[in-house]
Amino acid sequence: MNMPYPTSSSTATPTHTFPAHIEHQLDKATALCTQQGARMTAQRRDVLGLILMHARPVGAYDLLEELKTAERRPAPPTVYRALDFLLEHGLIHRIERLSAFIPCTNLRHCSHTHEHSEACLHTAQFLICRDCKTVTEIADTTVLETLKHICKNENFVIQSTSVEVEGLCADCASKHPTKELPHQGV
Amino acid sequence: MNMPYPTSSSTATPTHTFPAHIEHQLDKATALCTQQGARMTAQRRDVLGLILMHARPVGAYDLLEELKTAERRPAPPTVYRALDFLLEHGLIHRIERLSAFIPCTNLRHCSHTHEHSEACLHTAQFLICRDCKTVTEIADTTVLETLKHICKNENFVIQSTSVEVEGLCADCASKHPTKELPHQGV
DNA sequence: GAATGCAATGTAATACTATTACATTTTCTC
DNA sequence: GAGAAAATGTAATAGTATTACATTGCATTC
Ligand SMILES: [Zn+2]
Ligand SMILES: [Zn+2]
Ligand SMILES: [Zn+2]
Ligand SMILES: [Zn+2]
8 A cells, every 4th residue: 555664674773762861771771681692672672762761650552652653553562572571681670560660770770780680680679659650669688588588488489579569658758648557457 | 121030139148159168258257347347248248259269369350250140240340349348358369460369368267357467458478379370378577577667768658568479389399390580680 | 695494573353451430229327 | 218328230441461373584504
């Protein structure tokens, strides 16, 4: 029907461009992939870039919308495949309670590529604010150590963990009547 | 079109009957509700009974199927409303990673109604076996204490927490080439 | 530099999970 | 019994994720 686009080379050149600081984080992510023998394609880079652009967790279908250009209208599998890749390589996290995704905090804040290591790939801990929806990744290792200890006792082999704490961040808590965790018995 | 059924009194008499040991657990749950000024209706009792009948986490739509009788074909809101009630009263838990529900382990194992208390209402911890899908609720309080400590430092007000550990249970681990939690760096 | 094979992507359809909005019925309280 | 609140019924829709299969891009080998 239409004139074909110039063999679009979807995996060759990114469709999106981002602010310099995001591009820098994307370059860092790309380096990490290369180092692991994984391919950071244009598609995956676009998705990661979009996630990095958000201050809050973003849903798969939001990303799908943002991926649309004049030339391309990706379908769900496109974004889910990219998300799977990024998850597998520890570049993003999925917030289970929100069915949404955030960049790994290390991409934003660490200058050293090997920090966090294990503590971030298949295990992470988050503080989720109900009010402003901000999610903070916490770096603590005590919780994981405790879980490891418990699981060792039960001969349970840990493959991944998720810890999600929901409540009010400091900012929002100061604006609200305090609703703490209630105490009731079963 | 059809003859109306005898004013079915949906909230009066349970539509389902369960084995004696399940009925006993349901009675316990009912007592807890009463004690809290909450109403354990027939609908809610049916849903809880069905959940207790399962050895593994069960999805909302599975329950919906199981709720169907010759007389009634409940719609999604019916089961979701019952689930919300049961969650709010700490009688069941939602496993986020599975979008599925399990009974609170206390219903099965505790003779004392006030055990666990807080540790079970809005906070719980689970070991999820990838292989056999069994979910075990763990009773440890150390993790929650640690999280509270962390949050106190950040002035984050905790309202609820979830800890999900995914891997292989002892039984399944013994049948498999060990796939531990990998170590890679970001 | 064709042939081969695998990784990545495109595309359409469908499955699964959850909520909204509004009508009706039941239960509680007075 | 009247009125209010809680619970349920019902239809439609929203939101999230996967399956299955065709096609393309890319790397290796001969
Ligand atoms: Zn991380
Ligand atoms: Zn906040
Ligand atoms: Zn519990
Ligand atoms: Zn198992």
